Amino acid sequence: MLQRRTLLAAGSALLAIPALRSARAAGFPDHAVTITVPFAAGGPTDVVSRLVAEGMSKNLGQPVVVENITGAGGTIAAARVAQARPDGYTLLMHHIGHASTATLYRKLPYDVQESFAPLGLVSDAAMTVVARPDFPAADLQGVLAAIQEKGDALTLAHSGLGGANQLCGMLLQRTAGKALTSVVFRGSAPAITDLMAGRIDLFCDQATNTVGFIRDGRIKAYAVTLPERVPGLDLPTTAEAGAPQFAMSTWHGLYAPRGTPPEVQERLSAAIRAALREERLLARFGELVTAPASQERATPAYHARFLAEEVARWRPIIQDAGQYAD
Template identity: 65%
Template structure:
């Protein structure tokens, strides 16, 4: 566990949006996500895609939401677990629609996508990295992406903000952390190395293949990551509490 590691800059952790959600999902955590970790910089952001089974009766994202509002638990929606980005996206979807589908939890994205393609699951919100192969070959249809701008790899799919729902903007972010108490000079060296790596052409090309956006130098800084980390914990707390979803 990172919180038990010596804070010398040699033991690090890369984690994702689940870090922010866990602060509320687990009411008896043995650590504090705000004070027991040292954010060193964000690494990447990946948009989520709102998709539906083949033949789902919606022509655009507004109709997608309208169907959920009208049918509620008559529709089922796949997630990959309470702390997954897919589940957090589902919470935003339910809040925006004012209705809740029947949630079906799978052990990972692969089985969930398989069931959507087979028509046994109606809805799914999952990372573009996972869904893009099926979107490109036509086996799935995306109604919107949750990024602030359209994805270069999926230019015909509107953002949720373009569709009129800016509150559904989110990303599956990854960030680098050290134990709290790691000396500031060590933190700065690691953060600088991260920014250097994110500037390498080969890495950026690989991220582009995965429809993942590498963090800008600003977002990969310690100062930005500290602020963002706290903002994400604060953002997801009332959403999770309102849903009454807890993992303990």
């Protein structure tokens, strides 16, 4: 009899767990939510995160704050969120680098896909192919021909392992079929400074970072990597310039730890979609030459499929480049 009562009690406790989780989810959130950003304050990911956080806060009725935890190509912040309590109060905002780390890093304390619950994509930004002001190529085909002719006699800037500009540089070299000499900078700003001064030949970076210098004529620009042209920039797409395989975007997405209750995930995802309709966010994204994710792309299901596709897409590109973290 005692054993039967014990089993009944254990069964009742197990049945109560989903009900308890639902009750907690129904009251979510009852205090501040934190978005962990793996890059420094003031950079594109930080700015996007703060705009999204502001819009989400209005929808959730609680503060949504941003915490910057930098280092190791974003993997320190990602590991912290992967190990956080899966209650929806600790989130990760990451860009395309989240997909690339699955291949770039031989050992990670988390699984890029399995350790997180994707909540929705947030934004897309074009990459721009730029060069020093006196680079002789007249168009993108000329750039590719110069790379094919001179190879590692030309220098290519990037700002660290797993960053969007490193990935874009890998894609540029893969498209040309020749490797360049990589020069690593501590951020886009010093790379652009050396590009303007003619100390570096080529760079591939977000339009957010390059648009002002392109418009002022301080650097030479050849193409944008999105399928459509970027408003305000008189540049062809890479497809229009004869390199359709050279296409990518710097996308951002929001993640919760795996195991976060489905009701909480959907609540957060709905808040993302509401934020992406905010007039202030749309205006600021326009200034940043960044497009908000569509309402379809800002869903958990779409985000999960897209992340899997990006991990698979970048794996052979990174493997061919042979650039791994130790």
